[in-house]
Amino acid sequence: MSGCCHNDRTIDKLRERQRGTLLIVLGINAVMFLVIAGAALYGNSTALLADSFDNLGDALTYGLSLYVVYRETSAKAKVAIFKGILILVGALVVAAQAIYKLIVPSMPIFEVMGIFSLIALAANSACLFLLWRHRFEDVNMSSVWECSRNDIATNLSVFLAAGAVWFTGSGWPDIAVAIALVWFLVRSSVRVISSALVELRAT
Numbered sequence: 427m428s429g430c431c432h433n434d435r436t437i438d439k440l441r442e443r444q445r446g447t448l449l450i451v452l453g454i455n456a457v458m459f460l461v462i463a464g465a466a467l468y469g470n471s472t473a474l475l476a477d478s479f480d481n482l483g484d485a486l487t488y489g490l491s492l493y494v495v496y497r498e499t500s501a502k503a504k505v506a507i508f509k510g511i512l513i514l515v516g517a518l519v520v521a522a523q524a525i526y527k528l529i530v531p532s533m534p535i536f537e538v539m540g541i542f543s544l545i546a547l548a549a550n551s552a553c554l555f556l557l558w559r560h561r562f563e564d565v566n567m568s569s570v571w572e573c574s575r576n577d578i579a580t581n582l583s584v585f586l587a588a589g590a591v592w593f594t595g596s597g598w599p600d601i602a603v604a605i606a607l608v609w610f611l612v613r614s615s616v617r618v619i620s621s622a623l624v625e626l627r628a629t
Contacts, residue, residue: 463478465538465541466542471539472600476516476520476607480607507622514611524608546577
């Protein structure tokens with residue numbers, strides 16, 4: 427009986443740690459969405475816009491993850507599937523913006539792209555550091571970790587795109603990186619949904 431109580435206390439402590447971490451990263455991503463979206467619109471950058479939607483998707487993801495911290499595995503798996511769908515929707519939005527840029531070409535401001543991609547990188551690196559210890563705890567936190575790891579790749583890609591725009595004097599690198607990020611987001615969506623379906627079948 428005492429062993430059972432000890433296990434319950436251990437699980438409660440784990441969930442409290444998860445909840446505390448999720449609250450912090452939720453706040454970071456909500457703020458970064460507003461900052462990066464504003465910068466993307468001002469700088470006319472599709473790649474930076476993709477970055478901002480990634481932050482919005484993460485903020486929604488962390489909010490959903492908070493909702494299921496104290497729920498059973500099946501509920502966590504179902505929310506993970508929804509997270510995967512959110513990632514996919516973000517990818518489709520960026521793809522639409524990239525297609526528009528192909529039809530109506532425009533030149534992004536590479537200085538804005540570079541500066542704000544580095545700001546986003548710093549914020550997302552902090553999130554990744556906070557989530558590191560939770561990455562194998564359950565399907566809920568694994569999917570959160572997946573989203574955070576995507577952010578780092580996204581930020582680095584946008585920074586490289588900014589350099590390429592400056593070097594070539596063309597807006598094509600911005601579009602190329604945005605398209606690459608669409609593929610990256612779709613792949614991540616498939617991985618999150620597949621893992622969640624496996625977990626759901628097991629329960």
